[in-house]
Amino acid sequence: MISVIKPSTLCGITCLLAAATTPLSHAADRPNLVIIFTDDQGYADLSCFGGKHVMTPHIDQMAKEGARLTSFYVAAPLCTPSRAALMTGCYPSRIDMSVPSSIEVQMKHTEGRNFPVCLAGDGRGLNPKELTIAEVAQSAGYKTGMFGKWHLGDQPEFLPTRQGFEEYFGIPYSHDIHPKHKNQKVFKFPPLPLLEGEKVIEIEPDADYLTRRITKRAVDFIKRHKDENFFLYVAHPLPHGPLAASPEIKKEYAQKLKAKGAAKGKGRGKSGLFPATIYEIDWSVGEILKALKEQGIDDNTIVIFSTDNGPAAGSAKPLRGKKGSTFEGGQRVPTVIRWPKGIPAGSVNDKMLTTMDVLPTFAKLSGAKLPDDLVIDGKDMMATLAKGAESPHQYFFYAHWGVLEGVRWKEWKLRIADGVVALYNLNQDIGEKHNVANEHPEIVQQLQEAMKGFEKDMKANVRPAGVVENPKPLSMSAE
Template structure:
């Protein structure tokens, strides 16, 4: 073979390789988000009560994140953060005068339509988008997911426990729990025992219909849910070793298995990034497993404890995410938007500022990759209670104390410092031993107060929540 032929052959190989790389299909994204599932409720994160073989498989084929954080201990603010990449305090979704911390039916409040969601960022790159499951960012038409970048919505607009009754101080009568397709109610009250099954079937159908284009599927399950007794189908009811909660967890595991198997069947596994997680920790009482377990973490959901904010996460993308690995770096739900945007080459630089950061190097196991976060903040509604930096979590010396995972309401203000890597149960207060770390974290907290606010103090970076005039929301179901 002549030198010219060799050079020509190398040129052809390089040309074909570059063309193949350029023609590689973009990644699909799926986010599976459970409701109130505890950190220790599945086998990959230590459960010995619940059988979760499909999550075991996902962890074996993917990467566990053991320091992955929600931005809140309750669902509306955490879901707002996931969707927008922002602390809820930045976008006004942490509190409102009518509903408190969690949106209730027939509210005039919701995610401001001017905020940019993951779905809207990806639609710029011609992604098909769908949400199948619980929304909880506004139930009036102006706030529905179909107005926030989603092509398709099948699910409930708020929590499954918000059923027909009178609750709000304004005397509004909550309607029967509605199951919706896009902006139309198709069943009310919906059968909560079938939701996991129906969501899963609808997800499989939607994936099949959209397999030829890049897609983003957000599947926020209603279960284990907010009710004292979670719901599961007859197939799973009474089958676990932990009552209705365990039955629900094991059905959610079944759903994961259905999704992953379907992706493999359609030859989509190697180009679909799947994230599995929970919106916040389980609201179980101490020494109670009937409403989930956050062990070995301290505390329960609906607080600023590690058990409320740190949630299980598994990332799965066969061939690209290193199989059977673990990441112990601090990452958050807010990081999904910028990470997905970068992977999809979607530009969001001109949008309003966000708090999430790209965690692609951590997802793909890059050598020496570290958390991009200098600090992470724990808010209890409008009150900043704690800050984490590196392995250290400081509970601030605040007064007055709202609900607190460690201190009584009338306790004297004093700092609590925990090494949440070595002292996972938050049992040893190190504040007296490391005053310089306390001082450094207090400085980081002051940065949050200036930008995001604290209690009555408004942050410079705060944006307005969505709000309709009171006249536009009648005291009857508007759908």
């Protein structure tokens, strides 16, 4: 096994690689990993998840060749805490990323109102001492690259290049965090930077071409590292608003709609910018899968498609709630995983799994041994994916703005919010319409006790976020 330095003593990539205790196996013996992560995409915003308002042929094909995960959760219903959980395998509360904006930035941008995502010139971010998937990958000899939206801190100390990624191209936070934000009078955001590594190479990049530019870089990364093991993280800024799509894809989507309508002899379905945005994301997935096949490495590459939280503009049907909510629609996300060598094709898995499970699962598959004293919340999900075993989790906890609001156990979900104690049977009531708390007081009590235990654990084992003094927004002149 390959040892990984624990967070408390992380000393950079040199130390991580020096910790190897056995020779690395050949690239073909271990899978590559590609994570494609979108922004604000709803449970129904894929055709293969029932969406009639979108066309996603490449992701649908990916589902046919892999598995649809229908009870897959993110650890928070908003960008920053959700992405922090994916990177570290931890609930955001454990790594102090539930409400990440620093007091100074809150005062500057929001007149003192608490704000749960990293902003421009933020003094808080993901602590560089935390162990990320990228650092696990590097410790196992993998090449690492990230292209897209980071949103875990924009100061140099927090950027992807300080968190295990050898290559980075993208934006440090959401593409609406710039002077054209609808609430700019309150926020006073600086211009949006586009980074290459840690260098700002462009200001206010055209959002219409972000998906294409990110995809081009991802495909190039695959081609350059086809003979090596690699971890590739593709984090699309869309369909987070403002919506955008390239002129090329808008034209193609309109033609597809017209042909579809003519073939059926009736209405052409949904037009507009949102479905075109989703169609371009699907195009990107197709380009990445095509590149893997052309290089002859698709059979031994795990590809995960998911999103950071529920929809703002899209649809979460049949779920209740959306982005920012601890109802299912805020945290249960459409997820497809493909790995011909390890996951049965055409399968549907409804076991409770989370983005936090990706890190420990990948660590085991790559041969990296996590530190014995590292406390994380994710579990190895390979037996569930490959053999249909039960969920590795007894409970899953729902929280927003750092406040615990719910817990799931098997088919039962307890939600305590807005002064209401509600119990739902998700197998019978996926839309959370019928509160059956009065009918099952023993389950309510059990889940309340589980929530108390979780809160106690979080308080006892919290690790601090990263903090820098005198943070400054990134600019072309900054080093």
